[in-house]
Amino acid sequence: MSFTVPNRPERPTDPDQAEPDKGDFQSLGYRKSGVLTGGAVTRTAANTVSVEATTGYLNGEYFSLATATSISISAPSSGSNAKFVLILVTKSGGAFSATALEGTTANGGESASNALYPDFDSATNMLVAAVYYNVGDTDIDGSSVVDKRVMVMPQANPTAVSSAPGSTDGTIGEIRIDSSITPADGQSIVWIKTDATTWTNLGKYSSTAAAAGATGAQGNQGQQGTTGAAGAAGGQGPQGPQGPQGPKGDKGDSGSGGSYTHPSQTLTLAGAVTGSVSFTDGTIPTLTTTIPAGTYVPLSGNVSITGQLITANLMPTSSGSNRQIGSIYMTYKKIVLTDNPVVMSDLALKERFDESPGLSFVDSLTPKSYVLKNDPKKVHWGFVAQDVEEVCTQHGVSEAAVYEKPEEGLGGHMALTYGEFTAPIVKAIQELTERLEALENG
Secondary structure, eight states, X not given: OOBOOOOOOSBXXXXXXXXXXXXXXXXXXXXXXXXXXXXXXXXXXXXXXXXXXXXXXXXXXXXXXXXXXXXXXXXXXSTTOEEEEXXXXXXXXXXXXXXXXXXXXXXXSEESSOOOOOOOOTTTEEEEEEEEEOTTOSSOOGGGEEEGGGSBOOSSSOEEESSOOOTTSSOTTOEEEETTSOGGGTOOSEEEEEETTEEEESOOOOOSOOOTTSOOOOOOOOOOOOOOOOOOOOOOOOOOOOOOOOOOOOOOSOSSSOOOOOOSOOXXXXXXEEEEOOOTTSOOOEEEEEEOSXXXXXXXXXXXXXXXXXXXXXXOSSOOTTOOSSOSSSOOSOOOOSSOOOOOOOGGGOOSOOOOOOHHHHHHOOOEEEEETTEEEEEEEEOOHHHHHHHHHHTTOSSOTTEEOOOTTSOXXXXXXXXXXXXXXXXXXXXXXXXXXXHHTO
């Protein structure tokens, strides 16, 4: 497909000056954009054009400009210059509007030798029409505005006709130019035969309905319809997992099994759950309850989840120093992350500042190679918590966050916070750097 516009020579001495060339049309053709209906551009006042209501398709998205838009444009800055102004539909954010791209000497759209179509981003702009100022023009007339729809000329020599072609005329794919149509009314002068008996006008705009009682001409494609009503609600979801076993209830006076009270402290899921609770005396009552939606883990108390807990985010009920995941008594084997953990380190959270230990502390550490008793196949490198505690004590720190000890009588094992080694290692490197610089400087 190619594009052309009527040639308007600027001077008799230079008749080829304004002939469109490759630079003129570098941004015209774009397979993802086009006007579906409307968009006729006409002169309405001095240096003013109006863009009629437009429905179109721009880079994969349908749009609709429901009302006409008036746009003011400027004549060439010099009387010896010719100028192009492009009328565009522009997407900015999520909104579409009709705009003008003025030709300038900087973008090549205004020139005394050969004015070109200014280039633009075809991903967010679509050409609707071109406005041309000849040398010496200070205003435009009707012939100065060239609608994009009359630029499409895939047939090298289309047949000129003075009325709409008949259904038996021509062959499929043939193009005819209808001189009886005035482009200013928003209808294209180009007819294309699309099947054995149908000629289709390239584009037209109609704002009035056919007269009552008469058969109206084929209408344009309607604007995109409104969003349909929401679909019916889906069926009930699958049954959730059985809740944890509740404690034994108080046995009633009756000798035939008694009565039991199920605790209100439960793991709650959306939907209905039917299950059984087994008590130590062998009684197995049937528990059927409707579970409210929205709560997944109790805000207090202990609930055992033996399966997988899958969730997008895991947040504490409030911010505080006593919120944790796991402990030295109940541990997880592995935490897998796709990024480094984030540790709070704001100045407002700290006090009693002093220097970190450095080289003497690092030299006292005993890095070791070892295997874990419950996984002897893998070799680990690190430290022993008791060794680190001894080194901290030697450096006058009886309670250091680098290690953690369980309380007596509660079981558990000592643990290390490896991130706490970072500052002493950095301090040791700084001390070594000072010594090296001292040696280098004599």
